[in-house]
Amino acid sequence: MSEETPRKVAIICSKGTLDMAYPGLIMANAARLIGIDCMLFFTFWGLDIINKNKMDKLQVATVGNPSMGMPTFLGGIPGMGAMATSMMKKEMEKIEIPTVREMIEILDASGADLYACKMAMDMFKLTTDDLVPEVKEVLTATDFWEKAEGAQVVFV
Amino acid sequence: MSEETPRKVAIICSKGTLDMAYPGLIMANAARLIGIDCMLFFTFWGLDIINKNKMDKLQVATVGNPSMGMPTFLGGIPGMGAMATSMMKKEMEKIEIPTVREMIEILDASGADLYACKMAMDMFKLTTDDLVPEVKEVLTATDFWEKAEGAQVVFV
Amino acid sequence: MSEETPRKVAIICSKGTLDMAYPGLIMANAARLIGIDCMLFFTFWGLDIINKNKMDKLQVATVGNPSMGMPTFLGGIPGMGAMATSMMKKEMEKIEIPTVREMIEILDASGADLYACKMAMDMFKLTTDDLVPEVKEVLTATDFWEKAEGAQVVFV
Numbered sequence: 162m163s164e165e166t167p168r169k170v171a172i173i174c175s176k177g178t179l180d181m182a183y184p185g186l187i188m189a190n191a192a193r194l195i196g197i198d199c200m201l202f203f204t205f206w207g208l209d210i211i212n213k214n215k216m217d218k219l220q221v222a223t224v225g226n227p228s229m230g231m232p233t234f235l236g237g238i239p240g241m242g243a244m245a246t247s248m249m250k251k252e253m254e255k256i257e258i259p260t261v262r263e264m265i266e267i268l269d270a271s272g273a274d275l276y277a278c279k280m281a282m283d284m285f286k287l288t289t290d291d292l293v294p295e296v297k298e299v300l301t302a303t304d305f306w307e308k309a310e311g312a313q314v315v316f317v
Numbered sequence: 318m319s320e321e322t323p324r325k326v327a328i329i330c331s332k333g334t335l336d337m338a339y340p341g342l343i344m345a346n347a348a349r350l351i352g353i354d355c356m357l358f359f360t361f362w363g364l365d366i367i368n369k370n371k372m373d374k375l376q377v378a379t380v381g382n383p384s385m386g387m388p389t390f391l392g393g394i395p396g397m398g399a400m401a402t403s404m405m406k407k408e409m410e411k412i413e414i415p416t417v418r419e420m421i422e423i424l425d426a427s428g429a430d431l432y433a434c435k436m437a438m439d440m441f442k443l444t445t446d447d448l449v450p451e452v453k454e455v456l457t458a459t460d461f462w463e464k465a466e467g468a469q470v471v472f473v
Numbered sequence: 474m475s476e477e478t479p480r481k482v483a484i485i486c487s488k489g490t491l492d493m494a495y496p497g498l499i500m501a502n503a504a505r506l507i508g509i510d511c512m513l514f515f516t517f518w519g520l521d522i523i524n525k526n527k528m529d530k531l532q533v534a535t536v537g538n539p540s541m542g543m544p545t546f547l548g549g550i551p552g553m554g555a556m557a558t559s560m561m562k563k564e565m566e567k568i569e570i571p572t573v574r575e576m577i578e579i580l581d582a583s584g585a586d587l588y589a590c591k592m593a594m595d596m597f598k599l600t601t602d603d604l605v606p607e608v609k610e611v612l613t614a615t616d617f618w619e620k621a622e623g624a625q626v627v628f629v
Binding site for chain 2: 204313
């Protein structure tokens with residue numbers, strides 16, 4: 162296989178929380194670092210990751226996330242999500258993980274292809290003006306499959 | 318590869334919320350539209366998508382979903398989830414996305430294979446009578462891997 | 474393909490809830506049962522699954538999970554998550570599904586390779602002392618892609 166086609170990964174980002182934005186971005190970046198072709202497809206809540214007005218304000222999901230180590234009841238109290246978000250951002254900074262906006266710029270510069278999902282944009286009434294310029298194209302799900310042929314698919 | 322075996326995708330639907338039911342169904346439909354073999358495996362909460370009595374009542378997850386644009390605290394107030402669900406259904410209708418039930422019928426008619434997970438059915442005490450007739454077979458996880466050989470796997 | 478390289482699956486466990494720990498573990502086990510090479514990569518909240526002090530206390534996410542069949546509002550009441558967790562554990566036991574700790578032991582004994590994500594460990598300030606001995610190695614995301622070449626990828 163390696164002679165015919167280069168290795169490729171296709172990462173679908175469907176969630177808009179800070180803790181689920183990073184896994185897709187980090188896996189994409191790691192793929193590019195070792196020369197694997199990489200495309201990202203942002204759909205549903207994942208559009209927030211490439212939305213100019215939202216990408217800097219992604220929040221950690223605290224409620225219903227028992228891994229946070231706080232009771233669900235507390236997670237529902239205003240401010241808890243903000244606190245968890247600020248804590249996670251601090252920890253990410255300490256270990257020198259770039260912000261979401263920086264990750265998008267790095268991915269684009271590294272040659273990863275960023276795409277937005279047409280249907281999700283229609284549903285949320287978004288236009289390309291709402292998105293960062295690094296987004297290369299708006300794709301239908303059919304376009305996605307055509308471009309993702311032969312790729313290892315990761316749905317986050 | 319294209320000479321030997323046709324391209325195939327295997328989509329695992331493990332969530333029962335409206336916003337996470339659609340990505341799997343839409344990706345499956347898109348795959349069939351361009352002639353890619355497609356199987357769907359419904360497991361855990363994803364069984365709700367093919368449960369005759371639940372499929373029309375799937376709800377959008379609002380709490381702990383910061384992307385909804387409302388504070389977690391508000392998401393916990395009775396009625397907020399229902400409101401978000403009704404809003405999403407209206408938006409989906411406007412852009413002519415079929416209902417979940419219609420998507421299942423379309424997928425079946427298009428030749429996609431729908432399977433239910435045996436272990437999850439046992440856990441939730443479901444029988445095939447609880448499921449829509451479009452479900453072709455109940456599979457174990459082992460059966461799944463056998464049928465999914467060579468497929469691009471999407472776990473939603 | 475079968476002549477050149479053995480079939481392989483790479484399962485990424487990114488969630489720490491009981492209901493999302495099982496799908497990855499069960500799919501990994503099923504793969505091993507039919508001789509498919511299998512690696513698991515635990516990252517973000519998924520580290521809880523291999524954390525000695527947390528793996529026995531994973532909770533079902535009730536809030537924001539409409540599939541649980543209880544209103545979001547109730548899910549936020551202290552004790553509801555615990556009740557759902559205890560119910561799920563009972564149902565899993567009835568159908569003879571091993572505990573999470575047992576699943577990890579079974580996977581290791583069956584030849585599956587368990588890896589922890591370096592970045593997530595740094596973020597959560599964990600060391601290998603916090604993890605079960607079945608974890609073979611701590612990997613970067615780049616290492617993950619190198620080991621996962623040719624694998625069907627499942628991101629849970």
